[in-house]
Amino acid sequence: MAKNAWPAADKRDLIGERISRLDGPVKATGHAKYAYDMNRPGMLYVRLVWAPYGAAKIQSIDTSAAKAIKGVAGVWNEMNEGDEIVHAGQIVATVAATSEEIAQEAWRAVKVAYEVKQPQMNDTVLENADEKEQRDEIPDAATVDKAYADAEVKIDGHYGLAPITHCCMEAHGQFAEMKDGDQYIWPSTQNVSAYAAGLTDAAGLPASQIHVDCQYMGGGFGSKFSSDQWGAICSRISKETGKPVKLMLERDQELMVAGARPSAFANVKAGATKDGKITVFDSTCWGSGGMGTSRGLGVPYVFGNVPNIRRVARNVRTNRGSQRAWRAPGHPQACLVTMAALDDLAAAANMDALEFFLKNLDLTERPDVYREELQIAADMIGYKEKAHLRGDSGDGPVKRGLGISIHMWGGGGHKSECNCTINPDGSVSVALGTQDLGTGTRTVVGIVTAETLGLPLKRVQVNIGKDQYPPSGASGGSTTVGGVSSSSRDAATNALNMLLEKVAPSLGVPVDQLEAWDGKIQVIGDPSKSVTWEKACSMLGQIPITGKGSKPTSDGTELDNSGVGGVQMADVSVDTETGRVTINEFVAVQDCGLIIDLKTAESQVYGAMIMGVTYALYEEAIYDPITGRMLNADMEFYRLAGLADVGTLKVHMMTGPGYDERGVIGLGEPPVISPGAAISNAVANACGVRVPTLPLTPDRVIAALEQGGKLA
């Protein structure tokens, strides 16, 4: 009998290799069809009329002119006179028309009058926090106060991160059409199996009559779990008109309402002994996720075993679009606040930052892993040759510095079900209702199935992205790879065992002495006693076999795990005359257990580092304090990093003994946690002062240099 357990290193043909994405060619050639690419004769295009104010009361909505335009299929009020607007971008009305141009014309013709009010947009000051929503943890205030008073080295710092958006390259939205009383949906989602459940009220149909298909999608980062209001509107109009309907958000609305990472600010008092042992971490944090809540930060991050900890957390409600989970929710913010404060503490102790971090690793849960990763990262970036104490970066206006950060994540696999079918002609398909966000999920499923069956990757047909397949969890929390690799391994193993039962008599050995290897079913370790895969499958007769798999696996074998750590180091230059920060080199060292596809794993880390450079240096949602409107809701002034901005990126994945045997662990989120902290610390090391708030734009750098008396 084949076993579920992952094969030993010498029995892996595909797992752990660098393998290109199965869908790379169709994406690179434009053949991959996204939601926006869906077109049907007679299709309606929808535009959403949105509120341009952060706080207002609707006085009137006049849709008569829009309805009179030829080609307009309908105009619907989504809000009513007297309703309150609490953030810009709220959907007030909807128009549907037979062309994009007519929809645009009708959109302009809808007249909404508002009683404009003063929005609350300032989340940077603690005084604006809502006292009711405090979450304080003060286990022993007097002890914490005394620890800070007694500390031989101490800092009292302020840190923060501005709100940013998800800025998915593919906007949110979906295509819907009716057929034989059922509704068919092509959305952009990271939640295929559960998407339909969010549309039942709008479509007036049970989830069983709503069919979801998402083969490709252009980024979600935590913002595409729900069908959303626009999805519901699209479904409703399709059901009501009987027409195919396309509704994709325009870029401005995408940036205003389709996802935002909450801001975070913190005042931190931290102390240490004079030789650099952390003794106290006392924080007051606040931030805003719009009109919802922001729970506060789990600080000190990673160094959770600091002996004296106090946390005070407040929420600031602002009139801006609702927060959504943004790749590693809460972690980048907690990481920046902690690592920046500790880096400041190291500087106050006149210690090398790497020495300081190493000295305090016993305050983390995985000191040995971080120690090994710190040493590898230091070698990769040339730490010994480049390191200097804060601000000791020589003459001239351009200063160079290094920064360190460490992070952690869970990443255990989600629930998943999978079917693996072996056909009498030897073909193999595997089906599960997961989704590929561009991360390589489709490829991972193929690799695991092919490895299990001893076949080349190209022999496996991978079917994902439809809710007709066995359900899989949403792609969130870095849970996908652990879930789908477990369920597909389980399904393929069960299918293989059914095949081995058929083959065993012809080879004259018990089933438990057979294995699938190199395109054959053979006696274990003896290729001379074998049949080809095709011959073996022909023994099935005329009926295919399907092995069912799941996470948790059918025999209880745990193929995934949880808990990863990573280290990142940045080498930056700061022009102290212009305030411009340049990334010279940026390295990441990351563990994630057994790696299925080294190429896509490394790709995840590279992508996270680029995303991290973006939020560290450029990215910020800027709001007008008068109207409450986002001022840079476009791709020109909401700046993302380009290739020229990211410097030289280096990635090292921790693999081999000590890591592989842990099982598969998710990787999507952890490498995006540290970049802000590592780059902020590098800037402080270079120019001698802390630039307290991300992004580290030239104006913020110059202001910090002025206040610190370090302006060139």
Add this chain to the structure above:
Amino acid sequence: MANPASDNLFTCKHLRSKEMYYQADQRDGDQYSGGAYWCAKNHESFGPDGGVVERSECTPDRTCFQE
């Protein structure tokens, strides 16, 4: 960081968090999470009554609560 409200089982049927779509235990166990909840009724981080959406807040005393 403790989240004492996470044990509250009397929450509105429209309460959503991303964890509900992939965790067997749908309570939020990540102390570092930002707590990004939303209402499936209006797809916002505030409810139809204007109050915040969170496990500890979406309780039967809200006018918009639904079992």
